[in-house]
Amino acid sequence: MYVKICLLSIALLCLGACERQSASDDPSETTEGKAASAQVKLYVFDCGYFHFDDVTSSGLTNDETDVLDLFVPCYLIDHPAGRLLWDAGLPMDMAGRGELEYGPGIQVRYDRALIDQLADMDITADDVQKVAFSHMHFDHVGSANLFVNSTMLIQQSEYTAAFEHADENPVFDATLYDKLADTPKVLLTGDFDVFGDGSVQIFSTPGHTPGHQTLLINLNQFGPVLLSGDLYHFEKSRELRRTPTFNTDAEQTLASMDRMEQLLIDRGATLWIEHNQALANTLRLAPAFYD
């Protein structure tokens, strides 16, 4: 019933455009974000923080940016057809322990575990039907193992790298997500329309990792917003087109950047660089939301 109402309202709003929307599996070929009418809410959670004494691994020199702090977000997308968790923050066992040394010149802090923040909203892991991660690095999958009853949306290439060859990439920590090895999943080989109505779309943006992906959410009030994972770490990374030294493929990353920059223009979307602490300071955090 919902689908019929939704399609009808889209048809009334956009007429010919909806035909392309329903006929195409490729969300990049669908209509502008404004066409989506589903009542989607986007919640942002504080899932930690990094401080770096040295940012050269991000591809910038220490003279090029005075930003040394990175926010670590988690996001929950509430769609009438179900909930999607996008990125799962720092490892759960870091939560509530104050500032910790992660490595030489790197401090982390994670005040309150994601699962506790969800509980404040009367949401359990089992209430989250779908999970997707921009990529499987440790600061994006810290609570992944809790979501064993959710369907994971992951690129085939990321699955292969993170689940079958994790030992080849030191930024993968398979112990954080190994419980998802045999849970329900959709193995993607490109872009994906998460709820089938164009409102929430995954874009394949390889380079940072083999199957890195980004998420476009078409919010009715706020407008389309692109959560860019680790396509960029800093504003300066975007401005100067720099790729981290630990990316799996720099050329692929630059091509993904070009594709997302064009998408931002085509959709009139707002870019949220996920690790951007200055941006995070301006965002409404859950239980407040964007719609």
Ligand SMILES: [Zn+2]
């Ligand atoms: Zn990251």
